[in-house]
Amino acid sequence: MLHLRELKKTFRQPDGTELHVLDIADYHVGAGEQVVMVGESGCGKTTLLHVIAGISRPDSGKVRVDDWEITLMPEAECDCFRAERIGYVFQTFNLLPGFTALENVLLSMRFSRRRLDKHRARQLLTRVGLSHRMTHRPTMLSVGEQQRVAVARALANKPKLLLADEPTANVDAGNQQHILDLIRETCKEENVALIMVTHSQEVAKQFSRIDRLQEFNRAAVHQ
Amino acid sequence: MSLWKIAWRSIQQRAFVSGLTALSMGLGVALVVSVLVVYGVVAQSFHRGGEGYDLIIGAKGGKEQLVLNTVFYLSEPVGNIPYSLYEDLTDGKLAPYVDLAIPVCMGHSYQGFRVVGTVPEMFTELKYRGDQSYEFGQTADGRPGGGKGENFKSENPFDAVMGSTAAVRTHLQVGEEFQAVHGSGEGGHVHQQRFHVVGVLAPTGTPVDRAIFVNMKGFFEIHGMEGTAAHKEHAGAHEGHGVHDEHDEEAKQITAILVCCKQPNPSRFADVVAGVINKGPTAQAVQPIRVIADLFEGIVGKLEWVLLGMAVLTVIVAGISIMVSIYNSMSDRRHEIAVMRALGARRVTVMVIILLESILLSLLGGGLGLLLGHGMIGACSSVIVNWTGVDIGLLQFQKIELFLVPGLLLLASAVGYLPALAAYRTDVAQSLTNTP
Numbered sequence: 001m002l003h004l005r006e007l008k009k010t011f012r013q014p015d016g017t018e019l020h021v022l023d024i025a026d027y028h029v030g031a032g033e034q035v036v037m038v039g040e041s042g043c044g045k046t047t048l049l050h051v052i053a054g055i056s057r058p059d060s061g062k063v064r065v066d067d068w069e070i071t072l073m074p075e076a077e078c079d080c081f082r083a084e085r086i087g088y089v090f091q092t093f094n095l096l097p098g099f100t101a102l103e104n105v106l107l108s109m110r111f112s113r114r115r116l117d118k119h120r121a122r123q124l125l126t127r128v129g130l131s132h133r134m135t136h137r138p139t140m141l142s143v144g145e146q147q148r149v150a151v152a153r154a155l156a157n158k159p160k161l162l163l164a165d166e167p168t169a170n171v172d173a174g175n176q177q178h179i180l181d182l183i184r185e186t187c188k189e190e191n192v193a194l195i196m197v198t199h200s201q202e203v204a205k206q207f208s209r210i211d212r213l214q215e216f217n218r219a220a221v222h223q
Numbered sequence: 224m225s226l227w228k229i230a231w232r233s234i235q236q237r238a239f240v241s242g243l244t245a246l247s248m249g250l251g252v253a254l255v256v257s258v259l260v261v262y263g264v265v266a267q268s269f270h271r272g273g274e275g276y277d278l279i280i281g282a283k284g285g286k287e288q289l290v291l292n293t294v295f296y297l298s299e300p301v302g303n304i305p306y307s308l309y310e311d312l313t314d315g316k317l318a319p320y321v322d323l324a325i326p327v328c329m330g331h332s333y334q335g336f337r338v339v340g341t342v343p344e345m346f347t348e349l350k351y352r353g354d355q356s357y358e359f360g361q362t363a364d365g366r367p368g369g370g371k372g373e374n375f376k377s378e379n380p381f382d383a384v385m386g387s388t389a390a391v392r393t394h395l396q397v398g399e400e401f402q403a404v405h406g407s408g409e410g411g412h413v414h415q416q417r418f419h420v421v422g423v424l425a426p427t428g429t430p431v432d433r434a435i436f437v438n439m440k441g442f443f444e445i446h447g448m449e450g451t452a453a454h455k456e457h458a459g460a461h462e463g464h465g466v467h468d469e470h471d472e473e474a475k476q477i478t479a480i481l482v483c484c485k486q487p488n489p490s491r492f493a494d495v496v497a498g499v500i501n502k503g504p505t506a507q508a509v510q511p512i513r514v515i516a517d518l519f520e521g522i523v524g525k526l527e528w529v530l531l532g533m534a535v536l537t538v539i540v541a542g543i544s545i546m547v548s549i550y551n552s553m554s555d556r557r558h559e560i561a562v563m564r565a566l567g568a569r570r571v572t573v574m575v576i577i578l579l580e581s582i583l584l585s586l587l588g589g590g591l592g593l594l595l596g597h598g599m600i601g602a603c604s605s606v607i608v609n610w611t612g613v614d615i616g617l618l619q620f621q622k623i624e625l626f627l628v629p630g631l632l633l634l635a636s637a638v639g640y641l642p643a644l645a646a647y648r649t650d651v652a653q654s655l656t657n658t659p
Contacts, residue, residue, distance in 0.1 A: 046656065055565055056652040076569045083567020090655070094562040098236035103224060110224045111567035153566070 001031040001193045002052065002161060007061030008219075009044075009051055021047050022058065023219035027211075031160070034184060034194040036204045039213030045197040048213070049163045052195070053086050054078040066160055083112035087154030087192070089183065091166040093146045095138040101125060101149045102134040108156040124152035128182055144175030151183055155190060162187055164196040168203060180206065226572070230579035234587075237552060244548040245588040251541035252592020252631070253599065255534040256624065260600055262527050263621040268428055269519050270512070271352045276325070277493040278508045280308065280500055281479040286509040287518055293327060293479045294511055295430045296337040300329050303476035304506045312482060317499060320492040323348050323483040328442045330478070331403040332411070336389040337434045338403045338418075340442025340477075346374050346384070349481065351427050358425035359384070369425025372397035376421075380441035383418040386434045387426040393435075395420050403437070403445065416445045443475065482508075538634065545584050546638035549577060553645045560646050561654030574647040581639025582632060589631040593624070 009022035021044040029035050039045050050056040052063055054070045063071045065085060070078055082088075095104050105121040125134050128148040138146055147167060154162055164183060168176040180203060187194045196203070204210050234241040281289040282302030291298045311317050312324040325348070328340035346357040358368030375382030385395055395401055399420050405411035418437050426432055484492035497508035560573050600619065 047652075050652045050655075053565070055655070076571070079564070079567050079569045082565075088565055090562075090565075094558075094565075094655075096232075096559060096562060098232040103232075106224050107229070107563070108566045110229075111563070111569075111572065116224060157567075 001033070001066060002029040002195070003027070003062075003064040004052070005062045005064075007051065007063065008059045009047055009056065010059050020219040022051065022217060024048075024061070024217050027216055029161075029193055029195060032188070032191045032193055033209065034187060034207060035196070035209045035211055036207035037195060037197045037211045037213055038199060038201075038204050039197075039217075041199065043213050044217055044219065045213055046165055048217070049088075049165050049195070049197060052161075053088055053163055054082050079111075080113060083108070084114065084157050085160045087157070087159035087162040089147075089150050089154045089162065089164040089167045091169050093138075093143075093150045093170070095146055095149055095153070097138050100135045100137055101130055101141065101145075101152075104138070104149055105153045105156050108153045112157045114157060121152070121156060124155055125149070127186065128152050144171055144179065147171055147175070147179050148182065151179070151186065155186055155192070158190065159192055161193045161195070164194065166198055167196065168198070168200065176203075226576055226579055227583070230576050230583055233556075233576070233580050234583055240548055240552070241584060244545050245584050245591060247544045248538070248541040248585055248588025249591030249595055251534070251538040252589050252627065253595035254537050254592075255531075255627070256593055256596025257600060258530045258534045259621045259623050260596070260619055262530060263623070264619060266519065266523070266527075269523070270515055271429060274353055274512065275350045275483075276323075276481040277484045277489050277510065278482040278497060279479055279511050280304065280312075280482060280506050280508045283505065283507045286507060286514055289479065289507065289509060290511050290514040290518070292329065293481070294515070296329075296339070296434050300478045303478060304480070306475035306477055308500075308506055309477060309480050312480060312496075317496055320484055320496050321482055322485045322489070325349060325481040326439060326477045327479050327481065328439055328477050331405060331414070331442070333395075333401050333403055333435055334393045336386075336393060338383075338442075339434050339436050340439040341436055342439055343374050343377055345436065345481075346424070349483070351429050351431065355427070357427065357431075359422040370423045372420070372422030374422055375436070375438050377438065377440070379419075379421075380438045380444055381416060381418050382421045382441070383435055383437040384422040384424060385420055386424055386432040386436070388432040389435050390423045395435075397421060397423060401435075414445045416441070439477075538631075541588065542585065542634045542638040545581055545588075545635070546641055548584075549581055549639065549642040550645065553642050556646075557649055557654045560649045561651045564649065564651040565655060570647045573649070574643040577643040577646045578636060578639040581642070582635040585631045585635035585638075586628070589627060593627070 004024050004027040007022055007024040007027075008020070011019045011021055013019050037045060037048075047056060051058050052065075054063075054073070058071060061071070062069060065081075068081060068085075070081060073081060095101075096107065099107060102118075102121055102125060105124060106116055106118065109116050109121065122131075122134065125131060128151055130145060130148055130152070133141060133145060138149070141149065147170070151167070154164075162183070167183060168179050171179055183194065183196070186192075196207070198204055279289060279293050281293060282300070282304050284301035288298050289301050292300050306326070309324060309326045312321045323344065325341060325345050327345075329337060331338040331340075346359075350356060356362070359370040359373050360368055361373070362368045370387065372384070375384055383401070385393070390396065393401070397420055400417040401420070402417055403414050405414070418441060424431065482493070482496065483489065484496060493510060497510070500506050500508035563573055563576075564570070597619075
């Protein structure tokens with residue numbers, strides 16, 4: 001489903017020196033598989049998710065999602081591909097404050113080439129327990145509710161791959177497990193592959209596959 | 224969910240700043256609308272002032288002065304012409320070309336408003352604004368008119384009718400009397416004879432609204448009645464007001480004659496009459512529409528561009544305020560834009576959203592400006608009518624206003640381009656990493 005080969009990403013620092021962030025020889029995640037990725041802070045977890053999503057371009061190497069080589073796609077095509085096939089849950093939720101919960105979910109559909117499916121948007125919000133909060137704006141929602149809207153938004157376009165970047169880090173302890181279960185269950189129901197980045201051992205130990213970035217990212221090893 | 228809605232939500236989210244920005248654009252547009260409408264209506268009134276007759280015949284001299292004095296009741300009369308010239312036009316050698324000739328005498332005033340001596344046909348035969356008939360209390364076919372009372376009659380020499388603005392400003396109503404003053408200003412000799420107001424004209428939006436019309440016979444008679452040496456001396460000092468020296472019919476003089484030439488080719492006949500008159504030693508004939516057009520172009524025409532230039536500059540400044548407002552918000556919104564991009568929005572899409580926001584703000588401001596502009600004009604219309612006789616209504620639109628919407632769209636696209644470009648160039652990964 002996801003296949004990375006000889007992937008390299010370097011940042012130029014203000015002093016002119018190069019910072020090697022990613023150097024991955026080979027990495028694979030199967031369809032519907034749920035993977036947790038752990039690693040020290042600054043070891044390149046978020047950068048890796050950005051590269052997989054096509055938000056950042058690698059310096060070299062290949063990122064293949066299904067049969068699509070996204071590193072070869074023009075930017076506009078890559079944007080459409082991301083909208084339609086990759087869901088993204090951010091640590092800080094990143095809901096757009098001017099829009100209601102329902103509109104935040106619909107917004108995600110708007111940027112794909114598919115038609116707006118209000119029924120699915122409502123269904124997803126109901127699935128995450130927010131049927132009574134659809135017309136509420138993010139500021140009127142609790143932190144846990146905001147993250148649940150973010151989960152619904154990420155699944156709006158029936159993606160094949162869901163990338164979750166520390167989705168429970170900003171959520172109170174009571175809601176952490178609920179959010180985690182929600183993500184895992186909905187991914188399972190919709191046969192969506194999941195890569196979740198976390199540094200929480202509590203979260204990591206619930207997954208059968210735990211990938212330590214330092215182990216397969218040669219750049220992190222050298223840092 | 225359309226991109227328009229996304230742009231609108233962004234405006235809503237910053238309602239206060241967006242409101243102020245739209246208001247500044249609205250004020251600019253209101254200024255443009257006011258200038259366009261007022262200028263358009265003034266130009267129309269100016270040009271229509273000379274409509275209704277083909278020629279003005281007056282004393283030789285400046286043709287502009289003749290037109291200003293006869294049509295707009297401004298400036299001083301050029302001089303007098305013999306009454307016999309009027310008779311030539313009605314019964315003499317020029318009569319075959321002339322459909323209607325209206326004599327006018329000037330040189331008197333009341334509370335600053337010109338007192339014009341003329342004949343009743345001025346209001347029964349002449350038209351204004353092309354085909355409009357003058358109205359008193361009743362129209363010619365017996366319907367209620369927009370004015371009061373009736374036209375003066377030829378047999379009543381001291382009857383007078385008031386232009387609508389003159390009636391309001393002097394507070395003279397039907398049944399009241401007034402004494403004309405020699406000259407056009409205050410402090411002149413006050414004639415003993417009183418004129419009796421028998422009618423008030425309905426507003427016409429022409430200079431007629433700002434004048435008082437009396438029977439020409441009475442106009443001549445007040446000089447005959449007061450034919451003292453002192454008065455003669457006074458009259459002599461005021462060249463160019465219609466006089467009737469000591470009841471001498473042959474020496475009777477008038478200020479000007481308004482001439483309508485016969486159909487089917489009045490302009491050709493006007494050329495014939497003008498040719499004959501202009502060859503003579505005493506009078507000149509001018510075509511008022513041409514003179515007015517030249518006058519307007521020469522004096523007011525250039526002012527139009529100055530006023531319009533200033534108004535457009537104001538709108539451009541308001542447009543720049545939209546650019547500054549959106550551009551300043553970009554640093555706050557960079558994260559938001561990055562989120563949209565992460566959700567799959569293309570660079571062009573976020574650029575279009577920002578441009579639409581600029582267009583919406585401009586259109587909002589433009590709509591507000593149209594309402595404000597026409598609202599201000601509507602609110603001031605009664606005052607403007609009273610002071611100038613120019614009737615400007617709330618819904619008096621000018622064709623050039625049609626260009627406002629495409630103009631605003633162009634302006635919005637231009638001022639929105641810079642912030643839109645900033646949105647286009649947003650570094651998604653970096654902006655996502657920088658938590659708001």
